[in-house]
Amino acid sequence: MRYDFNQIEKKWQDYWAKNETFKASNTSDKPKYYVLDMFPYPSGAGLHVGHPLGYIASDIYARYKRHKGFNVLHPQGYDSFGLPAEQYAIQTGQHPAVTTEANIKTYRRQLDQIGFSFDWSREVRTSSPEYYKWTQWIFIQLFESWYCKVHNQAFPISELVKVFENEGNEIIDAACDDNVEVFTASDWNSFSSVQQQEILLQYRLTYLAETEVNWCPELGTVLANDEIVNGVSERGGYPVVRKKMTQWSMRISAYAERLLQGLDTIDWTDALKDIQKNWIGKSVGASVTFNVIQSESEESHKIDVFTTRPDTIYGVSFMTLAPEHELVSQITTEAQKAEVEAYIEKTAKRSERDRMADVKTISGVFTGAYAEHPFSKAPIPIWIGDYVLASYGTGAVMAVPCGDQRDYDFAKHFNIDIPNIFEAVDISEEAFASKDNVTIANSDFLNGMNYKKATKRAIYELEQIGQGEGKTNYRLRDAVFSRQRYWGEPFPVYYVNGMPQMIDKAHLPIVLPEVEKYLPTEEGEPPLGRADVWAWDTKNNKVVSNDLCHSEQSEESHNGVYPLELNTMPGWAGSSWYFFRYMEDAMRDETFASEDALKYWENVDLYIGGSEHATGHLLYSRFWVKFMKDRGFIGVDEPFKKLINQGMILGTSAIVYRISGTKTYVSKGLKENHKVEEIRVDVNIVNASDEIDVEKLKQWQPQFKDAEFILEEGNYIVGREVEKMSKRWFNVVNPDSICEQYGADSLRLYEMFLGPLEQYKPWNTAGITGVHGFLKKLWKLYVGQESLNVNDVEPTKDNLKTLHKTIKKVEEDIENFSFNTSVSTFMIAVNELTAQKCTSKKILEPLLVLISPYAPHIAEELWQKIRNESSISTAPFPKFDPSHLIESSKNYPISFNGKMRFTMELPMDMSKDDIEAAVMAHEKTIAQLDGRAPKKVIVVPGKIVNIVG
RNA sequence: GCAGGAAUGGCGAAAUGGCAAACGCACUCGACUUAGAAUCGAGAAACUGAGAGUUCGAAUCUCUCUUCCUGUACCA
Known part of the structure; x- marks a missing residue:
């Protein structure tokens, strides 16, 4: 009997589907274990062999846990809202829902053929209304909440309103906008409804505000900070400019400290934790208020700065404001006005990218105004300069040139005084920025103190004169939540008198409307501005035609019909909570996930995915989870207990060498004698010895059809280059053809065999014959020409030794996610047992369970052959007995x-x-x-x- | 600049203080075959990026340097 992997794999995939072998139950006596993959965006290109790497690893772990007696939840779904489907829709006019559906079909077929043990009954799609109903619901909860800094927790906004009604807002310490005015209870009660709503917006955890956003004109939408890489858009690489727009934002900054602290409680790699730590960017220091020295006609101004070095307060010799700082126009003297305005105009024109590219050029302008030193009362010139960022801290700095290199360079460039406040330190060449081995001098009450002592004292003295206090600052900014796109979740929001109103839960989901084109309107409104049926009828609680709504007229003539929000939610909305949705199997209509389900499954025990989501998805998910915990919707504080980043599988491109100006291609070994151009060709027509099939190459592209080839020893040898797997390099390998040629079990084993899971490693199809040969050997160990090789003979000492050292090693490997070494261990075991001519069931049966997580199809088939039983999937994992290794x-x-x-x-x-x-x-x-x-x-x-x- | 990670045969890698290179690819030779593929058997190769230290013993621990990768960047 031959190892007919195609037939075997099909047979077991059908069996698993038909018997719902991997369906998880929400009620079980077994301990639970939740294994999750980052769900894919279903792109039109389908999967290549790099994509399943993490899925195979998590599948091995999920299957292993079932053998270990756990009730395993291992679901899969699709992050199916997103830009590519929309771009495709713009080009072709096809509805994104249609192409998305088709792509999902392809993905499902490809995933199924690899033999994953997913519980597909719990599938989620972020773009399906039954799912985004709950994304909208969570948005409403955020809107209806505020964050109390005293309790460090989010509470319903209704409780805040009660406080306002009775006591005003002075006693409230909330995460809110900076410019909130103080009011009393009677003030509040006298405010109009619109005024009250405006104030509440400043407290809500999702709020509408005019903010400086990253606008990408090419994509026609705003982008969050994590969607911008090196000053250009992550997707497409288009320029990004600053623009003021009214947008929904998420007050993630309220959670900065908890997001930071929470990292200590979860089992993630240090690398990933560091990325999040840096992104949150906590710095401890002080805020200091400088009074602007006023001439008689002016009103008084104050400048707040944040500094991490209050101990160097006596080293301040100037101040610098960001050009965008709101005080600039008010304090600039008549004499300096022209110069300042010219500078502001010049810097505003520079894109973010230009500004980043050229950090060395020092530029700035004196405003003509002076501030007063809080202690010495000396006048300090106020400058503006674009090295100060409007978006960080207060957009203003107290410049201490002797202690900060940027301030030092600025001072040198503009000939500003550089007072030295460090004892026995030479600052003639550069600033002294260290906090260690510092002794403060020339600083009145701080003289002789070290950094720590002086910092404490300086803050104390500032507090005494009411011009400063200790302060912690975070780099993490609130996240923009509006996108001017079509293919995303609509907001459950309509507007009355310009104020946003939430639609009641009972009427969700608000389903994405039809539009005739997926582009912005001529007036520059988002695509939803093209929808004809996109107004909210508050009497009938349904979406109705825009004709029924006359926004220009008085409130009465609205007839209770109001315009709906035209923006949609960003890609990270749906992915910030999907892991809870999988928990629910029966009551998805009634709730995002039932209490019982949430209580049973808690959170994800093992999460596998790429590290590119470090500052996006992985941070936003943690934020939403903490919020949902605060509001009592869930019981856990973190979504992902353990997280592993799988590395990327790279392509091995094949290169042919064309002699310049000819149609002749020279083999790699002979190219040195010629001037050549490197041309990448399809890797799928190159063999393991780097020889290309010239005939296939001629057929592959017309440019090779009548080309000449200079061979070496009868073959054309290609050059190799390891780079990202991409269509443009012709180095993409499709799992479909691998499964067809070698089988899913070979694919699974080979992906693991390539190297450590976390590492980047090149794919080379040639190497798969190694693991494929192993599977054939394994088959031959169990199945002879005519009949089975397995019998009840007692195992020998050697047999037992081989088995038990394999059990030990494989178990350790799986626990350590070292799947590559397990595959070698299997090879050694099969080689040894073959040499030992082992036929004992007592050896060969447990061996199958060991291999089953890695190569489930062949394991199922052989298990059935020797035991005549159905599925191996929950057979107990063999127990290691050290006595056999003595x-x-x-x-x-x-x-x-x-x-x-x-x-x-x-x-x-x-x-x-x-x-x-x-x-x-x-x-x-x-x-x-x-x-x-x-x-x-x-x-x-x-x-x-x-x-x- | 800052933070994190890596460096071992031609290639992917293993060994985490104790026989370096297990396992696989590629390579060479042989068997089977009309031939190829497949299969089986045999074999060669390479001293752990550089330098120092700790140790009886270092790929592994410590320090210095080099190169590469990832993230981040005028963050006050």
């Missing part, structure tokens, strides 16, 4: 000065002294020593003998 003797390596010279077989239970005696008596020892007396003999029983001298 050796009676050890082949000791005998070293001289650390170099191994020969080995010697000695009993395991021999004493140290006896070993030494035996080794010293050995003829080779005597020969090695050549008459010298050894200085020392180190004997480590069971390990090694080392003779020094």
